[in-house]
Amino acid sequence: MRSASTIQNRARRLDRVMDWVITLGGMTIIAAVLGILVFIGKEAYPIFRGPRVRERAAERVPAFASMAADESGKAFFTADPAAGLRAFAGGRELPVPPGGPALPWRSLTAVNAQGAFAALGADGRIAFATLGWDKPAEEKDPAKWTPNPDWKGIQPAPGVAGLLHARAMPASGIAPSATWRIAARDGQGRPVWAETAEDATAPPVWNPVPLEGTVSCARWSADGSMLFLGTSQGGVLAYSAGESTALAASGSLGEPVTALGFDLGHAALLVGGAKGSLAAFQLFNRDGAFSLQEFHRFQPMAGAVGGFMAGQRDKRFLVWSEGMVAVDHLTTEKRLLQARGQGIRSGAITARGDVILAADASGALRSWTLDAPHAEISLRTLWGKVHYESYEKPEYVWQSSGGSDDSEPKLSLMPLLFGTLKGTLYAMIFALPLAILGALYTSQFASPRLRDAIKPLIEIMAALPSVVLGFLAGLVLAPLFERSAASILVLPAVILVLALAVFPLWSRLPRRIRLGWGTGWEVLWIVPLLLAGLGLATWVGPRFERAFLGGDYRNWLLAAHGITYDVRNSLVVGFAMGFAVIPIIFTISEDALSAVPKSLTSASLACGASPWQTAWRVVLPTASPGIFSAVMVGLGRAIGETMIVLMATGNTPVMEWSPFNGMRTLAANIAVETPEAPVHGSLYRLLFFTAALLFCLTFLLNTAAELVRQHLRKRYESF
Template sequence: MTSAAVIRRQRKRQLKDRLANFTIGLGGVSVIVAIALIFFYLLFEVWPLFKGADVHAEKAVKTSAPALYLNADEYNDSGLRVLADGQVEIIDARTGAVRSTTSLALPEGVSVAAVNEGPVLSGLVGIGLSNGQLLIAKPNYEVSYGADNERSVSTSLAFPYGDKPVTVDASGKPLTVFYLRGDEESFKVLAWADGKLVRQTFEVVSTGEEGLSLSFGGDEEGEKSYEVTLTEELPYAGTAPTRLVLGQEGHWGYALHDGNRLSVFSLRDEPVLTEEIALTDGKTRVTALTALQGNISLLVGDDTGTVAQWFLVRDASSEMDRFNLRKIRQVDLGDAPITAIAAEQRRKGFLAGDAKGVVSYYYTTSERLITQQQVATTPIRALSMSARSTGVLVQSEDAYGFWHLEIEHPDISMSSSWSKVWYESYEAPTYTWQSSSGTTDFESKLSLMPLTFGTLKAAFYAMLLAAPLAICGAMYTAVFMSPALRRKVKPAIELMQALPTVILGFLAGLWLAPTIEGNLPGIFSLLILTPLAVLVVGALWSRLPLEKRAFADGWAPLILIVPILVVGWLSFTFSQPIENAVFGGDVRLWLETETGLKFDQRNSLIVGLAMGFAVIAPIFSIAEDALFAVPRHLTNGSLALGATQWQTLTRVVLPTASPGIFSAVMIGFGRAVGETMIVLMATGNTAVMEWNIFEGMRTLSANVAVEMGEAEVGSTHFRILFLSALVLFVLTFVLNTVAEVVRTRLRKKYGSL
């Protein structure tokens, strides 16, 4: 070959080398860029969860007559104000400009004594009159669109129970202290009437035209009249209360009296006084009290600028079904007395105004003080938040104002995501994931702790099975097994990686779970007897003369196949007799009654077996390669110096191969952490925090797979799922980084051997 041809070949080879280096380098950089883009995309979707509020004033106008009640439609286009003289003003919500004025149909010589709102979800407003009567109203907003798709809102004050007031206090005294709630056909009123605390039930007693009715939305199609059908006096002997609330479907009654005392009544059947407590210390007086959305919690404001949340908690120490009112949390909003509190309509937040004209927005579940604004120079008298929580209407003693509010995810904080939260009606603070419910007053429970715990729990039980089997199998295959058998066993085990995880999850959920449930004693017998059988067979084998077992040198594992199959057959055959003899015929019931362990069909044991089976293959393959790659001069030198094969394995081969073995374990652990289909189909997807092997779990990956399709794009639920994905991403990244650091140090330590 001429020198020119040699030069051309060298140039071609150099070009190929450069191209290969560039391609490999570009691939590596592309992987890093892709991972970085994934991280920043997840962060982009998650970041709005922790943004603050955007609040700014739209308009403030002076008013000579402060409103007792105000409200706006969900678009903040139109609103209404009810004045003390019985006038109803239809206003532009943003500017406060009066569009029209109407008067309430009050009897001659009767005026408005008080205006109290009912449950925020119902929208009902009770107007107490000076003659002891009650008029029930409800804001009505009819939205229509014109030819150019221009929205217009027709605003009125509807009367869902008719425009004729009903008599609550027959003595004719002004009705000022009352609370109401109602449905389509009736309503209940808790009131201080004629010196007594009474609960009255009003029902329809006559109907106008046949087939016509008055709808709850306020559209009058016929006429109905309501009369009291039941009056119950509550066992109350205190002074005149200053505030009343009907809570939780009207089953509980609360009466505030003597500045800071609260009487609690059970109203499920006959009214019963269950307890009387002090909401504050003796020097602090309660200045505002209302119910949070859903009427489960009470919001209590006092003259020190503090608002506290109280709700009923079941008494776990009592044998009877007893509830106690407990203060769950509180927030200090300043040093001025709280003068008004308004609950948010669709979420668990509230507005609070004080005597210095400061309005605060606080979210109870996340314990976040979202914003505080100086909106007036005089005390706040009335507050309202629009249905979409984008506008705040403020009435002070001398001015009306509208504030634009933009806060999409107030219910999420680092505390609510990672710490225990005391949710409404719960007995104690808990870690809970419950993202949806069938009720409108649902309190979202979006703690990531049970999901993270479930992820680590599933990985732990999978590794508990996979790591010892895979590493011990790799040790035997690489060091003791005959080359001919190794060439068959290693590819067969590596072929396990080709099994789709969805198939493994399907088999685990539909076949393995019921099989183990029906043969639980047999499963544990199998786990105990299999190692014993191997030891017995090994002991018997070792007692045979060398010449009789020399033929099986390196093939000894094949001898164990039959004993293991026999042990498995015996374990399942005697499973039911063992269950009948030892566990009274039902091992699940025995576990719950004798040990307190609950048993779910799809549990951690199923996940450990199924996911452990999936993780064995990669751990075995990498660990076996690392062990087999140990230089032969090290093992030959050890054997030449008189060490046995076992001593050579433990003192020479394992330390040298430890970086590869550690990498194998961490790769298997990373796969177990990120596994989706097996845990999705075999765990039951219950977000519990229990190490009990007989209970399931819900993992981060399975949660994203289950709920992402149902989440509204851009909603809190949607973004918290992305936060779950980000947590999983960071968790696996940290695990891989730690693994690489440890592997590098091990390689430096044993690389000189």
């Protein structure tokens, strides 16, 4: 038989082992949580990292007027009236196949990002070119690539002194061959325009543009229907180019306009001035009336703006002036690159926007690499109002993708944060009164048998999966609410009137009938009252709708208040999410209320207080720290809810408090957008930032809840 000391020693060793095991387990959990937080922060951090710029070694090239770079930035074309078209790669010049109008050219348009331009030859003939490269498969050496310019439509252009801009219109069923729209100056320097097919042999017919002032630059819209002109008087003019040429809209830069350009998608007109001003305009069509609106203003340039070139992957664009080359982002108005120079006359940006080239007066071709993968994200775009393309004013908008690759990402987190708070608010409005008052009744008034039956049932509710609640809310509750909205609206009033009518009768019933089920079971009398009220509301609702809501509450909401009723709205989400939150708040609150010492309630009752007064004035304040903790736990559960919001609402990121509209929450947004987020892309990293934001939000709530709970505990600990 073992001695007592042996047993004690063994117990001590076991205690030490279990102490180490429990400590190790707790530290492992803490380390795992911190590790997840660090990983989330590591994945989200790059969206706030500034752009990285590195200047490459300069090279010498002959003088030129315009240029276009290959996607890799290792090869480029130059175009010049005197030298014509030249190609360079790998630090040396490559032979260019013959073609194009006779040299020297009288005029040429700036080469655009796709490598297209027009040239007016010495013989007065105009031609259009699209620049490209023939690259052998798997060939990385640019010196072994072959320049391949494609010349089209060499034709006479009498009466033209210089070209302003040309845009290719793709072939269609009506026009079997591609056409070009040309803006030019006539012999008197006045602007004219024409449309010609690539295979035309006859000279184009020039249409005069009614302009009071001196034209300095021009750009065609994407579809060729609008001709934008900049003037030396500072005007920005939009002309409709159809059967007749008429001024459609006008704006002003405030200084002589020296350059025009477009961003990716051709929705924003970039305007540069003689003093370095830089702005973006957009054209609005309101019921046939056009207007030009300035909606972005960028950091000024050093000297007169010389030209623009847009990147082909996002809304960044290159701009150069006499003393500076810069890359700006349209949406964020953020300057990604800025470099000083002397006499910069031309520049080019690659399709990905990661290589920038600029030629200065000394004949040096400078180049930079730009690493800015998340240029469309900034603190302003996440939390502030942004003036997006095609929007009349700055707004909070979440729209991570569009109908085309050139759409402008709209990544404001404000609608998602608003939706999270809105959904939580409606859920708590529904859940708090039911859960807390139910816990108060169960702990203080219900009979032991009834309490033992109610509490397990409520706790079982917590085991219902969120996806099941969301499924029922989206497919059952939402259509039911839509059909019975008027009845649900009048239900509280009907039950109140019915209760006021029935209570005098119930109070006159003999005590043996009122307490027929025993003390603490009186709540069961509410069940038939609720059923009767529900039936009466079903009968009253349609009549109320016909009498006061014009027969259709949805039309009444829209006509009288401008509110659209969405089938899956905040009421449905609040009801379903409140159903999920009630068990948590009820259970913790009931435990806190039941833990109030019986001596306090007995003393209150002995002093003559009624059971209700005792519950309200003594029990509830004493248990308030626990009830507050229950509310905070339920609040955290509602903030982080995903599946119910995902399935029971339309996931529309709108910022309206109306209960008849839906919302999109931070948690639901992660679930919706994750399948569409390319790895390490901007949306991918922004979703990690959203996760970190949710973590911080719940952490702050729990911290604040603990502080308040400790304060309440100290206040009532004397009880």
